[in-house]
Amino acid sequence: xxxxxxxxxxxxxxxxPTFRATTVPFSDYAxxxxxxxxxxxxxxYGLAGTPTTRVLQGKITELHGALDTFLVPSGLSAITTTFLxxxxxxxxxxxxxxxxxPVRRFARDTLARLGIETVYYDPREPETQLRGLDQARxxxxxxxxxxxxxxxxxxxxxxLADRLGAWLGADNSWASPYLCRPLSHGFDIVVxxxxxxxxxxxxxxxxxxxxxxxxxxxxxxxSVRSLGLGVSPDDCFLALRGLETAKLRIRExxxxxxxxxxxxxxxxxxxxxxxxxxxxSPENERFTTQFDGPGSVLTxxxxxxxxxxxxxxVLRLQHFTLGASWGGTHSVISxxxxxxxxxxxxxxxxxxxxxxxxxxxxxxxxxxxIERFLKIE
Ligand SMILES: *Cc1c(COP(=O)(O)O)cnc(C)c1O
Numbered sequence: 181x182x183x184x185x186x187x188x189x190x191x192x193x194x195x196x197p198t199f200r201a202t203t204v205p206f207s208d209y210a211x212x213x214x215x216x217x218x219x220x221x222x223x224x225y226g227l228a229g230t231p232t233t234r235v236l237q238g239k240i241t242e243l244h245g246a247l248d249t250f251l252v253p254s255g256l257s258a259i260t261t262t263f264l265x266x267x268x269x270x271x272x273x274x275x276x277x278x279x280x281x282p283v284r285r286f287a288r289d290t291l292a293r294l295g296i297e298t299v300y301y302d303p304r305e306p307e308t309q310l311r312g313l314d315q316a317r318x319x320x321x322x323x324x325x326x327x328x329x330x331x332x333x334x335x336x337x338x339x340l341a342d343r344l345g346a347w348l349g350a351d352n353s354w355a356s357p358y359l360c361r362p363l364s365h366g367f368d369i370v371v372x373x374x375x376x377x378x379x380x381x382x383x384x385x386x387x388x389x390x391x392x393x394x395x396x397x398x399x400x401x402x403s404v405r406s407l408g409l410g411v412s413p414d415d416c417f418l419a420l421r422g423l424e425t426a427k428l429r430i431r432e433x434x435x436x437x438x439x440x441x442x443x444x445x446x447x448x449x450x451x452x453x454x455x456x457x458x459x460x461s462p463e464n465e466r467f468t469t470q471f472d473g474p475g476s477v478l479t480x481x482x483x484x485x486x487x488x489x490x491x492x493x494v495l496r497l498q499h500f501t502l503g504a505s506w507g508g509t510h511s512v513i514s515x516x517x518x519x520x521x522x523x524x525x526x527x528x529x530x531x532x533x534x535x536x537x538x539x540x541x542x543x544x545x546x547x548x549x550i551e552r553f554l555k556i557e
Contacts, residue, residue, distance in 0.1 A: 186231055198417045199230035220248065220401055228405070232413040236420050237388075240378070243357035244370055246390035248397040250404050251411045255353055255373025256282050258387025260290070262369055263318065265403035266347055269295035271317035274310060274344070276303045276332070277524040278325030280351060284521065302524045303330040306340055309524060316344040321367070322351040324456055324467075327479055327516055327535055328528060329354070331456045331463040334365040334470055347396070353377070353507070358430045359471045363392045369400075376507025377476070379422035380429050383508075384415045429509065429540055433476035436546060437538040443547050444480050449554045451531075452481040476539075477506050479516070482532040482554075490515045490532075499541055499549040506537020511546055513537075513553070 182196050204223045206212035215224040221234060229237070233251060241249040252258050259280070267273055275287060277300045287298040299316070301309050303325050319341040323332040341348035349369035350362040356377040362370045372378060374386035389404075391397050434457070441458040444450050453460060456467035457474035482488060493515075494502050500513040516533040534553075538546065 182235070186235075196232055196235045196417060196420050198413050199232045200413050201226040201230050220397070227408065227410040229410070230413050232416045232420075233411065236416045236423075239420065239423055240357070240372070240374075240388045240390060244361055244363055244390040245392075246363055246370070247392055247394065248401075249388050249390040250400050251374075251416070252387045252389065252404060252409045253411055254385045255351075255371065255375055255387040256280070256286075257409065258371040258373070258389045259283055259320075259351060260286050261403050261407060261409065262349055262371060262389055262400065263291065263296075264407070265399045267291070267294075267296045267317045272297045272299060272313065272315065274299050274301060274313070274316050274319045274340075274346065276301055276306075276320065276322055276325055276330075277522055278303055278328050278330055279320065279322050280326045280353075281521045283320075283351075300524050303332045304525070306332065306337060310340065310344075313344060316341075316346040319344065319346045319348050320351070321349065321362075322354070323470075324354050324475070324477075327454075327518065327521075327533060329454045329456055329477070329479060331467045331470065333466060334362070334367075338366040354475055354477060355471055356426065356430060356507075358427050359434075359473050359475060363390070365470070368392060368396060373507075374419050376505065377430055378426055378507075379415075379419045380426055381418070381422055381508050382505065382510060382512075384418050386411055386415055386419055430476065431473065432540050433538045434474035436540070436543040437476045437478055437536070438474045439543050440536065440538060440547060440550065441478055443550070444478070447480075447554060449483050449556055450480045451483040454479040454481065454533075477535065477537050479533050479535045481528060482534065486517060486530050486532045488532045493553050496552040496555065497549055498552070499545050500536070500553070506535075508537075509539045509541075511537060511539040511541055 237249045347368045350367045352362055352370050353373040353376050370390050372388045374388050389400050441455045445453045445460050455478035456463045500511045503512050506512050514535040518529050
């Protein structure tokens with residue numbers, strides 16, 4: 181039930197009201213003058229949030245078992261804000277090779293310009309490239325990772341971060357808090373692309389940063405403020421509406437993705453299925469111990485050399501939409517050729533990869549669609 185204090189006397193609704201504001205009026209001069217001393221949850225100016233924003237922050241905080249959550253305009257800005265909040269010139273950050281590709285660009289352009297060095301690790305064996313390193317500010321994790329979905333051992337990564345004296349942060353967008361709660365695995369920070377599963381309808385952009393300690397909350401809050409980041413209360417309303425069905429959507433699309441994975445795992449045109457929730461994955465055991473159910477995103481590596489005629493293949497699709505992103509009610513297909521996105525593990529570079537973000541349409545119709553797409557001429 182929505183907090184009754186959010187409604188005028190005599191009225192209630194089952195959804196959270198949308199409060200929009202730039203100016204927040206103060207009733208007396210002293211409280212206006214001292215507004216800088218308000219707690220983080222207080223209201224002083226629209227950019228720092230309204231009651232609508234606070235309800236969404238509170239829900240994500242609760243889902244992650246966090247201390248506090250900050251909302252920013254995109255999943256990417258949740259990642260970049262975290263890095264900017266924690267790192268300074270001379271620091272080293274440690275990033276997985278299968279990281280969301282725009283993060284690699286951010287590290288190369290922005291972090292390098294600030295004098296922050298990036299070291300990449302193989303998510304399958306994090307210590308290998310890092311043996312010579314004895315200190316870092318932040319160890320980043322994305323598990324399962326972008327496009328190829330490798331699963332990292334959380335205990336091993338926590339030990340690595342401890343050895344390096346580093347914060348440990350996770351991009352949990354693949355799983356969402358419904359399938360994984362990194363803070364309960366010893367992570368310090370978890371970010372979500374709210375644009376994906378949590379809002380769930382492919383129509384809004386938002387990111388969240390949740391932290392488990394007051395120290396980190398202060399650092400992230402300071403950065404969010406000084407960078408001038410905020411989100412629209414209308415988008416918070418839509419994200420809150422999306423959250424009401426997130427668990428159901430994730431369960432449904434995960435079940436559908438599992439059936440698609442079974443179909444793909446024996447298809448003659450598929451050389452390898454990259455989906456840790458499937459029994460054929462070498463990481464299936466690790467996945468099932470760290471995650472509470474199957475996710476909705478999977479990738480297949482097509483058989484034979486790369487360079488397929490994707491142009492002709494996508495014309496045969498009737499249900500999957502060609503495009504980027506996933507996590508919504510509509511299924512999305514993204515052909516991918518990895519190249520500049522990988523520097524450590526180049527196993528899949530040059531192959532034709534196809535990533536599927538499974539929505540909530542009829543599973544049989546989706547399987548028939550992929551059958552047409554993969555048809556051997
Ligand atoms: C999509 C995505 C992001 C970025 O989210 P946006 O809201 O689109 O900026 C970050 N991490 C992962 C793993 C993603 O898939």
